[in-house]
Amino acid sequence: MGIAIILLLMIGAVAAFVCKNDKTARLIGLGTTLLNAILAVIMTVTVMNSGPQSVTFGSGTWAQTINIGYIECFMACLFGIVGFLIVWASMSMISHDVEEKKIPMFYGLVLALLGTLNAVVFFESLLGVFVSIELSSFAAAGIVIVKNQTENVHAGLKYLSLSILGSSLVLMGMVILFVATGSLHIGGIAKAIQGNNLMASKSAYILWAYGLISAGVAFKAALFPCHIWLPDAHGTAPSPSSAILSSLVLKAYIVFYMKMVFGGVGFNLIANSPMRMLLNVVMVVGVVAMIAGSVLAIMQTDIKRMIAYSSVAQMGYIFMGIGIGTELGLFAALFHILSHAVTKSGLFLVAGSIIEQTHNRDLNKMGGLGILMPVTMALFTIGGLSMIGIPLFVGFNSKWNFASAIVGSNNYWLLIPLSISALLNALYYLPVVIRAFFGQEAKECTEPLGSKERPIKDLLPIILLACLVILFGVASGPVSDFLQKGIEILTAIGR
Amino acid sequence: MNIALIIPILLPIIAGVLIQPLKLHDRKKRERYVSTVVIINFVIVVLLAMTAGSEPFTILRLNRVVDITLKIDGMSKLFTCLASLLWVTATFYSFEYMKHEGMDERFYTFFVITIGVLIGIGYAANLPTLYLFYEMMTLITFPLVMHSQTEQSVKAGKKYLTYSFIGATAALGGFFFLNKYCTTFHFVPGGSLDLSKVGNQTTLLQVIVLMTIMGFGCKAGMFPLHAWLPSGHPVAPAPASAVLSGVITKAGVLAIIRVMYYMVGANFIRGTWVQYVLLSLTLYTVFMGSMLAFKEKLFKKRLAYSSVSQVSYVLFGLMTMHPLGFVGALLHMCAHAVIKNILFLSAGAVIYKRHKTYVTELKGIGKEMPITMWCFTIASIALVGIPPTSGFESKWFLAMGALNSDIGIFRYLGPATLLVSAFLTAGYLLSIMSKAFFPGDDYPYDTFKKTEVNAYMTVPMIILTVLAVLMGMFATPLVQFFTQIASGIM
Numbered sequence: 001m002g003i004a005i006i007l008l009l010m011i012g013a014v015a016a017f018v019c020k021n022d023k024t025a026r027l028i029g030l031g032t033t034l035l036n037a038i039l040a041v042i043m044t045v046t047v048m049n050s051g052p053q054s055v056t057f058g059s060g061t062w063a064q065t066i067n068i069g070y071i072e073c074f075m076a077c078l079f080g081i082v083g084f085l086i087v088w089a090s091m092s093m094i095s096h097d098v099e100e101k102k103i104p105m106f107y108g109l110v111l112a113l114l115g116t117l118n119a120v121v122f123f124e125s126l127l128g129v130f131v132s133i134e135l136s137s138f139a140a141a142g143i144v145i146v147k148n149q150t151e152n153v154h155a156g157l158k159y160l161s162l163s164i165l166g167s168s169l170v171l172m173g174m175v176i177l178f179v180a181t182g183s184l185h186i187g188g189i190a191k192a193i194q195g196n197n198l199m200a201s202k203s204a205y206i207l208w209a210y211g212l213i214s215a216g217v218a219f220k221a222a223l224f225p226c227h228i229w230l231p232d233a234h235g236t237a238p239s240p241s242s243a244i245l246s247s248l249v250l251k252a253y254i255v256f257y258m259k260m261v262f263g264g265v266g267f268n269l270i271a272n273s274p275m276r277m278l279l280n281v282v283m284v285v286g287v288v289a290m291i292a293g294s295v296l297a298i299m300q301t302d303i304k305r306m307i308a309y310s311s312v313a314q315m316g317y318i319f320m321g322i323g324i325g326t327e328l329g330l331f332a333a334l335f336h337i338l339s340h341a342v343t344k345s346g347l348f349l350v351a352g353s354i355i356e357q358t359h360n361r362d363l364n365k366m367g368g369l370g371i372l373m374p375v376t377m378a379l380f381t382i383g384g385l386s387m388i389g390i391p392l393f394v395g396f397n398s399k400w401n402f403a404s405a406i407v408g409s410n411n412y413w414l415l416i417p418l419s420i421s422a423l424l425n426a427l428y429y430l431p432v433v434i435r436a437f438f439g440q441e442a443k444e445c446t447e448p449l450g451s452k453e454r455p456i457k458d459l460l461p462i463i464l465l466a467c468l469v470i471l472f473g474v475a476s477g478p479v480s481d482f483l484q485k486g487i488e489i490l491t492a493i494g495r
Numbered sequence: 496m497n498i499a500l501i502i503p504i505l506l507p508i509i510a511g512v513l514i515q516p517l518k519l520h521d522r523k524k525r526e527r528y529v530s531t532v533v534i535i536n537f538v539i540v541v542l543l544a545m546t547a548g549s550e551p552f553t554i555l556r557l558n559r560v561v562d563i564t565l566k567i568d569g570m571s572k573l574f575t576c577l578a579s580l581l582w583v584t585a586t587f588y589s590f591e592y593m594k595h596e597g598m599d600e601r602f603y604t605f606f607v608i609t610i611g612v613l614i615g616i617g618y619a620a621n622l623p624t625l626y627l628f629y630e631m632m633t634l635i636t637f638p639l640v641m642h643s644q645t646e647q648s649v650k651a652g653k654k655y656l657t658y659s660f661i662g663a664t665a666a667l668g669g670f671f672f673l674n675k676y677c678t679t680f681h682f683v684p685g686g687s688l689d690l691s692k693v694g695n696q697t698t699l700l701q702v703i704v705l706m707t708i709m710g711f712g713c714k715a716g717m718f719p720l721h722a723w724l725p726s727g728h729p730v731a732p733a734p735a736s737a738v739l740s741g742v743i744t745k746a747g748v749l750a751i752i753r754v755m756y757y758m759v760g761a762n763f764i765r766g767t768w769v770q771y772v773l774l775s776l777t778l779y780t781v782f783m784g785s786m787l788a789f790k791e792k793l794f795k796k797r798l799a800y801s802s803v804s805q806v807s808y809v810l811f812g813l814m815t816m817h818p819l820g821f822v823g824a825l826l827h828m829c830a831h832a833v834i835k836n837i838l839f840l841s842a843g844a845v846i847y848k849r850h851k852t853y854v855t856e857l858k859g860i861g862k863e864m865p866i867t868m869w870c871f872t873i874a875s876i877a878l879v880g881i882p883p884t885s886g887f888e889s890k891w892f893l894a895m896g897a898l899n900s901d902i903g904i905f906r907y908l909g910p911a912t913l914l915v916s917a918f919l920t921a922g923y924l925l926s927i928m929s930k931a932f933f934p935g936d937d938y939p940y941d942t943f944k945k946t947e948v949n950a951y952m953t954v955p956m957i958i959l960t961v962l963a964v965l966m967g968m969f970a971t972p973l974v975q976f977f978t979q980i981a982s983g984i985m
Contacts, residue, residue, distance in 0.1 A: 388660075390634070391627035397558045403671040404560070412699070415671060419664045426660050434641070434653065443644040476558040 009115030029107035040080035070486030090240035097238030166219030173212030224289030239352025283323025289316025294424035332401035367441025384429030507611035566620030662713025669707025686760020714747030729795035733843020820896020827889035859934035875924035
């Protein structure tokens with residue numbers, strides 16, 4: 001099933017590339033992502049009914065395994081459903097940013113990107129993961145550059161070079177790990193480290209390997225201070241691309257990192273070994289990212305750059321959760337992947353709608369927008385409130401999960417940055433809302449209510465994303481149980 | 496049966512949201528719609544207070560641990576009945592007042608939703624539910640503060656939001672800890688703290704409890720998170736300032752009661768440094784609020800400073816941790832809610848009719864608007880605490896509570912501060928009254944015109960004034976009811 005998803009997306013990508021007509025390309029994009037979402041859901045149901053599935057090609061060291069467990073299904077559904085909604089939203093938005101003759105290329109790149117992201121998550125063997133990571137870097141840089149403005153080309157090249165730096169660091173880590181454990185397979189590494197007590201005999205190798213992998217993933221997933229490419233790339237890309245980049249692309253690398261750390265080393269060794277030190281660093285850097293990302297976001301005047309910096313802060317949350325290194329911490333980080341994906345994609349699409357309708361990206365000139373585009377701004381408000389962590393929105397559940405992980409692991413001081421960060425989120429999302437609905441400009445605005453609103457059928461995918469924000473806000477029990485099972489399977493030795 | 500608890504929460508929320516889509520542009524239609532909603536809501540709340548059982552009702556499960564649950568107990572009955580009654584009077588008053596503000600539809604949208612959210616705070620059966628409605632209250636009421644959309648009001652609204660979020664965040668931080676140390680985060684009379692889980696972390700938990708109470712104290716205008724109140728309340732339209740000062744500050748009080756008496760338990764705090772810190776903070780707030788009100792010249796801002804001071808009377812009563820002090824606190828909570836409504840409504844009437852915003856301009860206003868100023872005078876007397884009005888009864892119990900409890904120097908310092916503050920209250924309220932009725936020789940006694948406001952505004956004020964006096968004269972049932980609540984938790 002996993003292979004079917006990757007193949008479907010790749011075939012769709014090729015089809016989109018070769019077609020000359022932008023209408024056909026849109027149809028291919030929409031159809032393929034819809035089919036992908038359906039396949040992902042079917043795969044999840046299958047796994048829930050009959051347990052994890054695994055396929056291996058070849059044999060020996062170079063054997064490639066695709067392993068579909070609960071977490072892989074979770075990510076596949078996320079890529080499938082959120083990806084479909086973003087592509088759906090892009091139908092009406094993309095021509096604003098991308099020339100007509102580049103549209104087939106855009107959809108080709110998006111489908112290729114989704115395919116490689118799925119592969120990053122599905123592959124159990126490090127070689128397969130590495131190849132997928134590299135391919136996804138190119139596709140991701142591609143959907144930035146496709147807008148074809150000077151700033152995009154610069155941003156895309158910056159992204160690509162730092163991305164490649166990141167993947168080479170990851171590769172070096174993988175090589176050292178191979179030397180130490182003799183395996184290029186996460187299950188094999190886990191057996192070697194946890195079964196043969198390598199942590200005692202070869203701790204330097206393992207620390208170096210994981211240190212390099214952490215550094216590499218930090219670049220790929222924009223962990224502060226390796227985030228410098230993100231505001232440029234996400235800020236200048238076409239809005240649907242920004243939505244995909246921040247809500248999906250960053251997450252694939254994080255899931256790979258989680259599999260390496262928690263699948264490879266396991267909770268017990270993390271708690272009582274030099275690994276703890278490494279994860280402490282990750283945790284502290286995550287905390288710094290939470291605060292620094294928000295502070296930088298407050299300083300922005302460009303709406304998309306503000307949302308992009310907010311992503312930097314949110315990545316900090318996830319790395320903090322990983323750094324806590326307990327089951328609750330991992331769970332909080334995984335849940336935040338979902339939370340951030342549904343919220344941030346909606347926010348980027350809203351920002352895109354605003355820019356498209358008003359040709360203005362400056363936050364200071366958005367007064368009265370609540371009168372011109374009430375529905376759009378209401379969606380922005382939902383996203384903002386979720387980011388702040390107001391109950392009934394998914395962000396609150398995230399905040400709750402992080403807090404229980406913190407209290408459970410006795411790292412009480414972390415509650416302070418967690419609280420400050422929530423306040424900082426309020427400081428940059430709410431002023432936009434206030435200015436849009438209540439400022440002087442809103443009072444003086446003479447145009448009729450909703451005069452610049454996009455038609456409701458174009459807004460529908462964003463509305464559905466907002467519904468997901470609320471759905472996972474009021475009832476996150478089932479998905480939490482699902483993730484819990486995923487964590488159990490991920491960390492079982494010799495899976 | 497208890498699913499009915501959801502009705503008075505959802506009814507106003509839905510009704511409020513529907514005001515814009517229903518296109519109630521016609522003033523008469525809109526007034527009929529809004530008044531029907533608030534009156535029906537009041538009736539339902541009272542019926543529920545009389546008939547509903549005490550079984551909890553769970554609406555939602557947000558995640559594996561947190562659920563949103565409603566339940567009705569003594570405190571809920573008190574708070575919801577008080578809030579929904581004051582909402583009815585403020586609503587009728589607003590029908591006339593809002594004629595000069597504009598943007599009525601948006602005002603009523605948020606005004607009507609707010610009462611639903613407040614009922615939610617009243618019925619909350621656990622801390623997450625309380626926190627949910629508490630945050631919603633902040634987000635729903637800040638448009639009321641910013642209603643006039645002037646630079647000043649937007650600034651005040653932002654200040655309100657910032658302070659509220661800081662307060663709520665501190666409270667939420669406390670909640671994460673209490674979740675670890677309490678056996679349940681549902682409200683249990685007397686608290687559900689598990690001392691064996693606390694172990695040697697008593698000091699940590701004490702700090703957390705202090706932080707939580709100070710966080711919720713933000714809404715109640717307790718020092719050091721009080722500064723938003725004097726800038727936020729006066730800029731709102733008068734009916735909104737009345738309920739902000741009269742009712743919404745009490746939501747902060749209710750939240751503090753829930754944390755202190757229903758989660759942590761009075762025994763954990765009594766006699767510790769936490770109690771002394773809280774007592775000092777409340778007494779300082781009482782004194783500071785009165786002083787600032789005394790020297791403030793802007794009419795509504797003076798009333799707002801008065802709220803800062805008076806709500807901390809209530810908090811002082813709670814912090815004595817003595818049943819008598821607790822009863823006094825609840826009595827003063829009711830008294831202040833009613834009285835501050837009258838004061839703000841009459842200040843609004845003066846602004847509406849005469850556009851006078853400074854206390855120095857109020858010379859002779861008692862001749863011109865006799866009903867309004869009589870209500871104002873009686874309410875002032877009640878707030879100062881002159882028998883037989885409601886303020887006397889409550890201050891009596893507050894002082895008795897302080898004198899009978901074991902709180903060291905505060906036994907005397909407390910009542911003394913309350914007394915000084917009462918003098919200041921007389922100073923800043925009765926001086927307005929005397930100028931209003933006795934304007935002096937240079938007042939044109941022959942030529943003044945009566946400019947009394949119409950019945951929409953006077954009738955609510957008169958009803959509340961009568962209530963403020965009656966609550967003092969026939970306080971026994973209330974005292975019994977409050978004593979019953981107090982005996983359940985201490």
